[in-house]
Amino acid sequence: MTAEVLRLESVRKSFGSVTALRGASLSLREGEVVALLGDNGAGKSTLIKAVSGVHPIDGGAIYVRGEKASIRSARDAIDLGIETIHQDTSLAPDLSIARNLFLGREPVKLPFLGVFAPIDFPALRGAASALLKRVGISKKLDADAAVNTLSGGERQSIAISRAMQFAAKVIILDEPTNNLGVEETHGVLRFVKEVRDARHTVLFITHNIHHVFQVADRIVVMRRGEIVAERAVADTNLLEVEALIMGVDVSTLAEQAKVH
Numbered sequence: 001m002t003a004e005v006l007r008l009e010s011v012r013k014s015f016g017s018v019t020a021l022r023g024a025s026l027s028l029r030e031g032e033v034v035a036l037l038g039d040n041g042a043g044k045s046t047l048i049k050a051v052s053g054v055h056p057i058d059g060g061a062i063y064v065r066g067e068k069a070s071i072r073s074a075r076d077a078i079d080l081g082i083e084t085i086h087q088d089t090s091l092a093p094d095l096s097i098a099r100n101l102f103l104g105r106e107p108v109k110l111p112f113l114g115v116f117a118p119i120d121f122p123a124l125r126g127a128a129s130a131l132l133k134r135v136g137i138s139k140k141l142d143a144d145a146a147v148n149t150l151s152g153g154e155r156q157s158i159a160i161s162r163a164m165q166f167a168a169k170v171i172i173l174d175e176p177t178n179n180l181g182v183e184e185t186h187g188v189l190r191f192v193k194e195v196r197d198a199r200h201t202v203l204f205i206t207h208n209i210h211h212v213f214q215v216a217d218r219i220v221v222m223r224r225g226e227i228v229a230e231r232a233v234a235d236t237n238l239l240e241v242e243a244l245i246m247g248v249d250v251s252t253l254a255e256q257a258k259v260h
């Protein structure tokens with residue numbers, strides 16, 4: 001059994017009178033890809049925002065590698081090795097791929113000048129090219145190209161590469177294939193598998209159940225602010241997953257499918 005990297009225990013979060021998380025519990029292990037599923041309003045975004053420090057939790061506990069963690073900000077999460085890539089990705093579109101891969105952590109000349117130290121561009125370019133090569137996208141992309149010249153899928157790959165570069169143990173993806181074309185979607189899904197092969201843990205939200213079967217090891221289903229089911233992907237099927245999301249019996253769903 002591989003090591004547990006992240007555990008949520010009875011996590012609660014409310015927004016005024018709306019309870020978004022009412023005791024959600026979840027465990028992620030090293031090197032697995034877990035899909036977080038659920039209908040609109042089930043609490044998926046709130047759960048990942050709790051882990052990424054956007055919405056600090058009201059109750060329950062989060063453990064990172066067995067230690068109880070206090071995640072009150074995005075910085076806390078990153079320092080604990082948890083990187084979240086939101087749908088709009090957090091890339092700076094006018095800057096180069098190289099700058100984006102190292103944003104805020106670029107190699108500098110004269111480091112004693114602190115925040116005024118000039119960026120060491122040859123070193124930055126070299127490190128960026130090495131990273132693109134390591135993650136297998138160097139043939140397609142030039143480190144000097146501006147991010148606004150890239151497709152949505154390529155942008156996702158750059159955002160994920162950045163998370164890998166800084167040794168994030170847990171990479172959280174919020175609908176990583178949303179708005180992408182077929183080929184780009186396959187590129188991102190392939191990339192997720194490579195990230196797993198490098199022993200990172202991936203938690204991704206998706207509304208596309210087909211993608212789950214292509215890339216995830218395990219599914220976790222949320223309804224009304226709770227995790228209501230977990231399955232190994234190898235032990236389930238499309239119909240069962242749909243039934244779990246909707247909160248109905250598989251037989252009911254199968255009957256409905258016959259009628260329509």
Ligand SMILES: Nc1ncnc2c1ncn2[C@@H]1O[C@H](COP(=O)(O)OP(=O)(O)OP(=O)(O)O)[C@@H](O)[C@H]1O
Pocket residue numbers: 015018019020038039040041042043044045046047
């Ligand atoms: N910032 C907020 N302020 C108030 N209510 C919120 C806020 N964020 C989420 N909620 C509420 O919390 C509940 C869970 O929302 P959440 O966005 O986590 O669901 P979701 O599963 O991600 O849905 P979707 O798939 O539609 O994105 C919903 O009732 C939502 O309206």
